[in-house]
Amino acid sequence: MKSSAATAPPSKYGTGKEALLRAAVSVVARKGLRGLTYRSVAEAAGVNNTLVAHHFGTRDALIAAALGWATEQSISASRLREAAALGHSFTETLLDELLAEPELQVFQYEMILEARRRPELSEAVTALYESYVDALAAGLGAAGLTTNVRVVARTLFAALDGLVLQYLAGVDRSAIAASLDEVHDVLLLRIGPGTRP
Structure with missing residues (x-):
């Protein structure tokens, strides 16, 4: 058989x-x-x-490898490294590319929640967040931000992370898009004059 x-x-x-x-x-x-x-x-x-x-x-090695792979795929697809310089395409780029494979995002949220129950996963989850912050910090630095780059990157990622979770939970795409537009406008103000498209 x-x-x-x-x-x-x-x-x-x-x-x-x-x-x-x-x-x-x-x-x-x-x-x-x-x-x-x-x-x-x-x-x-x-x-x-x-x-x-x-x-x-081992199953744990599979989990760690899948988390690293999913994070890199998500960062690459969302173009977070270029986010600060995307201009008017910021919102649509994030919505279209980041959410094109919602399984990547759902997987990562599952892992984050599981790390609360299994402390041995906390290091991998911390690495997940730091990868996103690193990508955003690189983009912010390239766009001209010179002070508190990692703090701004972490704050920006927290907003994006929450909005993605809301989207996956069923919040209307237009509401998420309006919030992303606002995040981008605040980001442009933080970076400084001459950055607005």
């Missing part, structure tokens, strides 16, 4: 290790962290579950 993984259709997540990470993110976004097993990831990716174990060794 063939296993379901052996007869599964080709993965919608691609191939290799990245496919397993995408599948892990998808599983957690749908079922929560408690639903993450080698079997569930293998079924989602269309591979044998021994491949998951081979690549990651």
Whole structure:
């Protein structure tokens, strides 16, 4: 008798290790962290579950790798490093690109909540937040901000983080867009004159 993984259709997540990470993110976004097993990831990716174990060794290693991967994908898609210089496209860029793959965001929120119950995840979650702050700080510095760059970046990310969570919870897109426009206007005031598009 063939296993379901052996007869599964080709993965919608691609191939290799990245496919397993995408599948892990998808599983957690749908079922929560408690639903993450080698079997569930293998079924989602269309591979044998021994491949998951081979690549990651432990479930915690899979979780840490998936969190790092999801964070980098989200930062890259949202263009946070360029956010301060996006001008009028700031709001639409964030809404269209950051939220194009809501599973990435849901996965990260699941991990943040799980870190409250499992302190061993707190270091990975701290790294997640610091990655976002680093990306925004780089963008703010490139846009001309020279004082309190990390403080401003952390504050900006807190606003963006909250708005993304609200969007995922069902708040109307136009309300989120209006708030993002306001965040951008405040950011431009902080950076200084001559930055308004």
